[in-house]
Amino acid sequence: MNAERLIRIFDRQATDYDRKREDPKQRRWRQKLIGSAKGEVLELAVGAGANFPFYPQGVKITAVDFSGAMVEKARRAAGQYRLEADCICADIEDMSFAAHSFDTIVSTLSLCSYKNPLNLLEKLNRWCKPDGTILLLEHGIGSNILVTTLQRALNPLLYRIYGCHQTRDILGLVRESGMQIRRAESYSLNMVHLIWAGPEEQQL
Ligand SMILES: C[S@@+](CC[C@H](N)C(=O)[O-])C[C@H]1O[C@@H](n2cnc3c(N)ncnc32)[C@H](O)[C@@H]1O
Structure with a gap:
């Protein structure tokens, strides 16, 4: 699907x-993960700012999303939660930042x-940064054969409706x-993963 259609x-x-934003089901996972953020933070595909209630004080967030409507909601939420956040409307797949720019990178x-x-x-x-943290809350293909069969069957339809693939192996x-996985927890028949990671060790 092309980017314009996905943005719509x-x-x-x-x-x-x-x-x-305050959905209790996801709250538990987001609270657990986002509490580890610190310093200069990059949040990818921020949506309407679902993680904003859970950031510790003092973080400085660069938040990116390619949907203008989502960015507008995220900006308002940043004000509501008194966060220092620069919300940018851009395609993260086309962006570049200098190496080692962020203490924490968040993708949910x-x-x-x-x-x-x-x-x-x-x-x-x-x-x-080499001593920074990458925090992920992601969903993908599960481990139960009945569920994965259903995920594979419904994937084309759900992607067209919601813009999300259901079958990625996170x-x-x-x-x-x-990435160096430091801690990982899986939920909902292994369809949902919380991951605390460090960046790949780079040759200097
Ligand atoms: C399923 S929503 C998740 C939003 C938010 N991260 C959350 O946890 O609720 C996916 C988000 O990714 C954004 N997105 C998808 N592809 C993107 C891209 N290439 N660049 C920037 N944003 C993107 C969408 O606009 C949407 O807001």
Whole structure:
């Protein structure tokens, strides 16, 4: 699907994402993960700012999303939670930052929609400081045969409606990117993963 069409799909969902910000189901996971953020933070595909209630005091956030409607909601949420956040409307797959720019990089429920998720994870390795942390909350293919059959069958339809692939192998992609997984927790029949990682060790 081309980027313009995907942006329209997410623009249409912005009000729903804004309403779901304090959704108790996801709250537990987000609170657990985002509490580890510190310093200069990059949040990819920020949506309507679902993680904003959970950032510790003192972080400085650069938040990116290519949906203008989502960015508008995220800006308002940043004000509501008194966060220092620069919300940028851009395609993260086309962006570049200097190497070692961020102490923390956050991605929640976004690897499902990129054209090339592995390429993006490799960029995160470069953008993160060597002693920084990459925090991921991502969904993908589960481990239960009945569920995975259903995920594969519904994937084309759900991608067209919501812009999210259901069948990506999240742990496999993260391992392939060379990120150093420090801690990982899986939920919902292994469809949802919380990951605390360090960037791939780079040759200097
Ligand atoms: C499923 S939503 C998740 C939003 C938010 N991260 C959350 O946890 O609720 C996916 C988000 O990724 C954004 N997105 C998808 N591909 C993108 C890209 N290439 N560049 C920037 N944003 C993108 C969409 O606009 C949407 O806001």
